[in-house]
Amino acid sequence: MPPTGQMRAKATKLSSIHDAVKLGVVEEVEYMVKEGASVNEVDKTKDRFTPLHWACEKGALEVLHWLLWHGADMTVQTPKGWTPSHIAAIRGQDACMQALANNGANLNAKDARDATPAHLAAVHGNSFTLHTILRAGVDVTATDKMGWTPVHCSSFHGRLGCLQLSIRWGGNIEEADNSGNTPAHLAAMEGHLHCLKYLVSEGMTASHVLGARNDNGETPKMLAQQFYKENIIEYISAIEWERDHPEEAENLTFPAHVSAYTGDLDHLRMLIDNGIVNINERDDKGATPAHKAAGQGHVEILQWLIEMGANVKITNQAGETPLDIARRFAQLAAVKILMQYTNELDEEDEDNSDGRMQERILQKERRREKERRREEREQRREERRREKYEAYRERKRGRRSKIKELRKDLDELEENEDADELEREELVQHIKELEEEQENDGVDEDDEEDEEDEESAAEEEFISPPPAGNTEGTNMEFTAKQRREARGRAKKKCDELERLLLIAKKNYTQLGGQLPEERERLKLDRDSKR
Structure with a gap:
């Protein structure tokens, strides 16, 4: 049946299915497909996008689902080799990316430069989208034509979040590209200090990461000097100074250890009491101040550390406790x-072992119960979302049918010369209201989120650990005072909602809308005039 009214007006404005997709109007896309448009139609621009490309470009998730349900091809490539998943990665449309992944899209697809969606998400710093891609099981070590992985892309463009994600999911920080540059080279030449620091922290040693040379024999520091990246030069120079002056570096890096080693109790007390260092701080070999004091036999420092709560069971990299160190250096007083x-x-641990075991069992059970309830909550949420979407579609169809009937009645009135003008105005007003409702209607998920928050809070309270001590016979019901306080909070919330409702009504009327009570008043006035 040919379009009428508002649909006909829209059809004259939208010249193609691509325009409808850009607007995110499912009904218009559906209408154009019924009129003969293809869901895989390529537009005439230089990008050569299909409707699926445009849906990912604009983040039109509802349109994207409709296109996928009606057989849209997810493998079509633009002249640059971009599939819809590449576009979603560039624009950071993680919901669209998840929908493509759920429908079997190839997220390892490569464009004309052999870049995958993971490469493009890393380039543009879209960490949420990259996380969606990585969760789908893509190859994080895939390289483009320059030999770059997502780790290289993140380092070169200074995308720290994407860099951390890529490495966490298996990216190699030592892999060299076609020019021999590691991610550290790329971060240094672009001056991205935060990325370089992270790469150094994740590498075997700072010297190993910063000493790597590319095919031209250049280190990251050389590239930083070549491109005048002063922040990188200062950072690498400081690391090199610490490497060349280990004793001075240790004095600066671990002052508490030096004080414990030399027996300077006053300085050690000042550092710990003022919160400058932690009493159990470890140096680069895993030793604590207690290890240093035990090795030198500084009994007074050991006694003070124990009184202050130092953990003397901590082991260093060699697996030695302070007691082992004291034995090795024959410090008998420290050993005693x-x-x-x-x-x-050990005696305290033995007394508390049964209680700790029972507590661990209870914690495990609580975690298991929490996970089960979370899964049930997700399932209920999905069911409610599906029901709301079906109700939304049903409302849309019902209003379209009603508008069609009213327009038919209006056409009949216009053909009848003796028709009542007031009745015609009522029909026009009713059609306008239905069209406004149709345009403003949507799938409201606010209530669903509120329900989820309430359920989650209730379940957290249900599975939270019991209070310390014996709770047998405790009255868990609300007291009169608690009920009064709850009523007061509820009344305050009601007043706030009423105030917001008045503001919303005022804004609605200022924008030309008619409230139900206003329409009722106008109807009564017309009836009285008759």
Whole structure:
């Protein structure tokens, strides 16, 4: 049946299915497909986009789902080799990317430069979209024509979030591109200090990461000097100074360890009491101040550390506790103090072992119950979303049918010369209201989110650990005071909602809308005039 009214007006404005997709109007897309348009039609611009490309470009998720349900091809490539998943990666449309992945899109597809969607998401810093791609199981080590992986792309463009994601999901920070540049080279030449620091922290050693050379024999520092990246030069120079002056560097890096080693209790007390260092801080070999004091036999420092709550069971990289260090260096007084304190700790551990075991079992059960309830909550949420969407579609269809009937009645009135003008105005007003409702209607997920928050809070309270002590016979019902306070909060919330409702009504009327009570008043006035 040919379009009428508002649909006919829209059809004159939208010259192709691509224009309808850009607007995100499912009904218009559906109408144009019925009129003969193809869901895989390529537009005439230089980009050569299909409707699916445009849906990913604009983030039109509802249109995207409709196109996928009606057989849109997810493998069509533009002249640059971009599939719809490439476009979603560039624009950071993670919801569209998830929909494509759920419908079997190839997220390892390569464009004309052999870049995958993961490469493009990393280039543009779209970490949420990159996370969606990585969760779909793509190859994070895939390279483009320059030999770059997503790790290289993130480093070159300074995208720290994407860099962390790529490495966490298996990216190699030492892999060299076609020119021999590692990610550290690329971060250094572009001056991205935050990315370079992260690469150094994730590497074997700072010297290993910063000492790598590309095919031209250049290190990251050389590239930073070549491109005048002063922040990178200062950072690497400081690391090199620490490497060349280890004793001075240790004094600066671990002052508490130096104080414990030299027996300077006053300085050590000042550092720990003022919160400058942690009492159990480890140096680059895993040793704590207690290890240093035990090795030198500084009994007074050991006693003070124990009184302040130092953990003397911590082991260094060699697996030695402070007691082991004291034995190795024959510091008998330190051995005696540490053995006495260690025996006391062992007795306490033995007394508390049963209680800790029971607590661990309870925690495990609570975690398991929490996970089960979370899965049930997700399932209910999906069911509610599906029901709301079906109700939304039904409302749309019902209003379209009603508008069609009213327009038919209006056409009959216009053909009848003796028709009542007031009745015609009522029909026009009713049609206008239905069209406004049709345009403003949507799938409202606010209530669903509120329900989810309430369910989650209730379940958290249900599975939260019981209070300490014996709770047998405790009255868990609300007291009168608690009920009064709850009523007060509810009344305050009601007043706030009423105020917001008045503001919303005022805005609605200022924009030309008619409230139900206003329409009722006009109808009563017309009836009285008759």
